[in-house]
Amino acid sequence: MATHPPNPLDPDSGGTGHGEAPRSERLSNWTRHGVILPALVLLLCLGVTRQLWQDARDSARQELQTRFDFRVRESNRRIEQRMLTYEQVLRGVAGLFAASSQVTRQEFHRYASTLRLKENYPGIQALGFSAQVPASEIARFVDAMRAEGFPDYQAWPAGSREWYGPVQYIEPFEGRNLRAFGFDMLTDPVRRAAMEQARDTGKAAVSGKVTLVQETDRDMQIGFLMYMPIYRDGASPDSADARRDSLSGWVYAAFRMTDLMNELQGDRPVELDVEVYDGNQMSDQSRMFDTLQESRAAVFSNPLTSIQRLEIAGHSWIVVNAALPGFAASADTGKAELILRGGISIALLLALLTWLLLDDRTRALRASEQAMRLALYDVLTGLPNRKLMMERLGQSIAAARRERGRVALMFIDLDRFKPVNDNYGHAIGDLLLKEVASRLQHSMRESDTAARLGGDEFVLLLPRAESNQGVAVVAHKVLQELNRPFLIAGHEFHISASIGVAFFPDDAVDEKILIRYADDAMYQAKHSGRGTIHFYRHPGKQA
Ligand SMILES: Nc1nc2c(ncn2[C@@H]2O[C@H](COP(=O)(O)OP(=O)(O)OP(=O)(O)O)[C@@H](O)[C@H]2O)c(=O)[nH]1
CATH class of the missing domain: 3.30.450.350 (CHASE domain)
Known part of the structure; x- marks a missing residue:
């Protein structure tokens, strides 16, 4: 059964046939990469940024904690030392009494x-x-x-x-x-x-x-x-x-x-909330001092809080230090933020760059694909052109030589096409040629090649023409298809075709001669009244 060969001019269809590396598949891979690769670059950069940002934030926190610990130690030591000084004062007075x-x-x-x-x-x-x-x-x-x-x-x-x-x-x-x-x-x-x-x-x-x-x-x-x-x-x-x-x-x-x-705090900016509790209990009753006199709940929900027991002249105090908002605000989070902003910008930039490069690459591939198509395919009908037909004919004959096979070449020239152009214009003629191409493709097998040589001349290459009878069936099918009326832009056209067929190796020893004989056969068909099929016959041979 005849199948629809891919339209070679459609960049998304399956390529040039004959099993060669599908360029459009490579192209669509690129297109897919066009989204995936920039996304990967973006994700990777964002991941690295996140890690660096977290590290910077952690180290800023660590630094803040260290600074807090230092301030607390300093503050508690000041209390202890001041109380020791007072003890010395009393010792001095006691000395006075001893003296x-x-x-x-x-x-x-x-x-x-x-x-x-x-x-x-x-x-x-x-x-x-x-x-x-x-x-x-x-x-x-x-x-x-x-x-x-x-x-x-x-x-x-x-x-x-x-x-x-x-x-x-x-x-x-x-x-x-x-x-x-x-x-x-x-x-x-x-x-x-x-x-x-x-x-x-x-x-x-x-x-x-x-x-x-x-x-x-x-x-x-x-x-x-x-x-x-x-x-x-x-x-x-x-x-x-x-x-x-x-x-x-x-x-x-x-x-x-x-x-x-x-007095201990002096003129220093108040960065810590200090609370002092008498004895071993932290309660409203035992509270002796509170910098802010605010509810303790706020202090205990603060991550930068220290609770320490101080021994002051044989008596315990519990001293709570909590960082006030101003203290945490002084933390150096600028670096982390810089990393975050910079990282996101770089990630976006790299992703964009990757996308642009891939896009360029995709465009270049598309352009070369297009150029290749123009070189090998007929622009109007999308069928292989003479060049590609010659390539395939060469390959088919080489294969037939190796495998002792037969190749049939069918020349098809439309009959009475000129009046269509003359009476209805070139554009209508073009539409009809496209319809002819489509009907030819319906009449052949996938391994066959239909090509347009130019004007209203087409060729059908059958690389595995085992029997004359099989080829005749195909030729009749083509003729039948082209005899059917064409309905173009509301007009009905009745054309037909003259078909000439020649075989390798039966008629010709190489592709050049095969072409010439198929062309001769086609002319024979034309001369014998059009709308017919003529199989090449060597002038010396009997019918
Ligand atoms: N619309 C259109 N016409 C073309 C194209 N290429 C060639 N032609 C025309 O196709 C016609 C082919 O001429 P002929 O083969 O002599 O015309 P015909 O009426 O088929 O004559 P017979 O083959 O003797 O039956 C000419 O009028 C060309 O101008 C094309 O790409 N598009």
């Missing part, structure tokens, strides 16, 4: 003034001394204080107890500090715990969170105290019992927490 059997108010005042507390030790609200007075001596103690020029002095709060610890000296002796004068600190369990700890250990002890009696309604702050025990006669007893027996009182420093922390 003198009786430190007078005047001496204490002079010592404290020399320290210049406000300038050198900001954060200390008061420096003082509380005597430890047994119940038996409290009345005499108060009298002596009153005799010193403080007629209203009393150990307050009132009430009788075994031991009293009233404030005897307090410096600077002015302002809100005067409110603490005479206050018996042993009556407050928080202060008492630190006082007893200092007494028993012989070391400085910090109290828990308190409200200093110095506080007024204005600028209320949380406070704490640091105590250093003073033993009689400058002794340094080495057991808790001996220390209790020889305790004469405590020198102490009172601190207002916000003043202290603000």
Whole structure:
């Protein structure tokens, strides 16, 4: 059965036949690559960009974390060192008491003034001394204080107890500090715990969170105290019992927490939110300080948060540091962003470049494909032209020689075609020629070749013409097809064809002679009245 050979002028059809490498397939591969390859380049570049961006971002984060850790260490160390300094101050005062059997108010005042507390030790609200007075001596103690020029002095709060610890000296002796004068600190369990700890250990002890009696309604702050025990006669007893027996009182420093922390912070920009908790619990009750005084939830959802325990003169504080938005904003994310932007741009650029190169390549292939078609195919009908027909004829004859086969060549010249052109115009003639080509293709096998030699001359090459009878069948079929009326642009045309057939090797020894004989046979057909088939007959041979 006849099949539709591919139209060689259609770039998407199957090529030139005869099983040669399908150029249009290669072309369509290129076209496919035209999308896939740029997409791959884009994906690859984006992948690399993503990796580099992530690395840069990670290292920026790492750097931020390192900077945060450093700032936290620095901030905590500042607190510890400042508290150590205060401990030294108290040790100095304790030295004063050790050096003198009786430190007078005047001496204490002079010592404290020399320290210049406000300038050198900001954060200390008061420096003082509380005597430890047994119940038996409290009345005499108060009298002596009153005799010193403080007629209203009393150990307050009132009430009788075994031991009293009233404030005897307090410096600077002015302002809100005067409110603490005479206050018996042993009556407050928080202060008492630190006082007893200092007494028993012989070391400085910090109290828990308190409200200093110095506080007024204005600028209320949380406070704490640091105590250093003073033993009689400058002794340094080495057991808790001996220390209790020889305790004469405590020198102490009172601190207002916000003043202290603000002073530590200095003029530095506030980049960390610092929270200080008394003891081992982090609760609203134990909170002594908060830079921002904001809800803690915000702090704990912050990835840059540090929680550390500081030991301050025998007492625990929990210090929480959290980076404020300004701190994280200072992170060097510029590099990561640059990589991201640059990477995406380069990826797009490379993908575009790849696409353009492939497109160029595809165009070049298309152009050469087109040129090849023009060289080998008839532009009007799309059938192989004379050149390609000659090539195939050569191949067919070579094959027939090898395989002892037969080749038939059929020359087909249209009859009465000229009047179509003359009466209806060249364009109609063209349409008719195309229809002729189409009918020829319907009449042959796939292995056959229909070609247009030019004008109204066509050729059918049958490379495997085993029997004359088979070829005659084909010739009749062609004739029958061309005898059918042609309906072109609303006009009906009746043409026919004269067909001449010659065989290799029966009639001719090579392709040139074969062509000539087929042409001769065609003329014979023309002369014998058109619309007929003539098989070449050698002039010497009998019919
Ligand atoms: N439309 C069109 N006409 C063509 C083309 N090439 C050649 N022709 C015309 O085809 C005609 C061929 O001439 P002939 O073969 O002598 O005309 P014919 O009427 O078929 O004569 P017979 O073969 O003797 O029957 C001429 O008029 C050419 O001008 C073409 O590509 N398109």
